[in-house]
Amino acid sequence: MTGVFDALAADRSRLERAGAAQRVAEVLRDHITEGRLAPGTRLSEEALGEALAVSRNTLREAFRLLADQRLVVHELNRGVFVKVLNPGDVADIYTLRLALETAGVRALRSAASERLAAVRAALERAESAEALDDWVTVGTADLHFHQAVAGLAGSERIDECMAGLMAELRLAFAAVPSARGLHEPFLRRNQVLAGLLESGEIDDAEVELTRYLDDARAVIVRAMTGAGGQ
Amino acid sequence: MTGVFDALAADRSRLERAGAAQRVAEVLRDHITEGRLAPGTRLSEEALGEALAVSRNTLREAFRLLADQRLVVHELNRGVFVKVLNPGDVADIYTLRLALETAGVRALRSAASERLAAVRAALERAESAEALDDWVTVGTADLHFHQAVAGLAGSERIDECMAGLMAELRLAFAAVPSARGLHEPFLRRNQVLAGLLESGEIDDAEVELTRYLDDARAVIVRAMTGAGGQ
């Protein structure tokens, strides 16, 4: 049944052209996660439709996609708004993050070797960005690092779930003034975590991961309530 | 800040009137999870729009909602189809289930008491349905039981994630001929698990849960490949 075309079949996803709704959703997602659309902004169907040159129907389909990624909230008869994260949301996100990343750590022994390589690769991207003082890129690499940790579980659904969580977290990052103060303290701890994983110390890695996420949550919540928190 | 209206606020979701798209999605979801729409069925926009008396616009919005719950798959220019679960999907679902339910067990000490009560309540619903030989209801209660276990974590996102997973699992259940053979062996193990939780034996509960899910996955995969496997 399976033949020499398996390598091609793996790239099948790249072949699927994106519909207009999907492309619109991607554009909006980028604008939101990069902070160009402030949380709370109302996304008017008419204004956006004109700006992006798509019809209201298509735009509404894009809104559905974004709503399921939790980047916007849809209020009946009022419209869609860029999601406003409150400290409770951040705590909730970190609860789920802990569950998913822990699952990755625990699956370490049965994980494919390239999965572990992805963890190291993300860490190195973060380090080289740090050398260039590019703290936004450090933040991106940090998210990729943790996605790779969860990815050790080798589950499509976990990967997708983490990707959504990370996009949502960017909303919180955008609200924090100093990207450096947010990421620098955790870079070294990423290195520690990667080391524990590569030497197979699962239990220690799990303990470190738990503390790590607890601390990170506290930092973000403090930054949110300190600055523009409601 | 919080006052005497908390109980009312909890019912807020029931108050939000549902748009037509949402109602259509619910109808379709019920038909799919109860097996009345066989996996692989193509959902024609024209035929369904006429049957449900809604426009194509509304129907397409409903399809987006279902696609994000993974109950249907949307293929560009080909339409939407009722999801066909393969054994790989089932394994993937159980990987994520293990992560979420484990998170619930581990949060047992800090869980609100009503969360643990929900676990017991679901178990009792399963037992009374068993006494009536109503194995479909037993299956529903079984899903609720495990949702309640994950719910111990007290995370909105985990709850929502589990709810989606359970709906997807029903697709697999629908493909298994004997509901009794599927659920009966696991009823007693649910009782064991609930006992461990109520007596606070977290580590033992986690071990039992891991074995439980591993066995359940194996049973379903065997049933799928044995009967109507692709």
Next chain:
DNA sequence: GGCTAGGGGATTGTGGAACAATCCGACAAG
């Protein structure tokens, strides 16, 4: 003065029709 009630304007929710884009199956040609 502050609160309630109601009206006007704007926006969303839904339906419907039209056309373009795409896919699939059938048939023909090599």
Next chain:
DNA sequence: CTTGTCGGATTGTTCCACAATCCCCTAGCC
């Protein structure tokens, strides 16, 4: 048997119309 091509059918997208709903503002009342 494979490859090219055509035609029907379905989806993708746009545009328009109208009802439903919400928000703000004003008027009136206590």
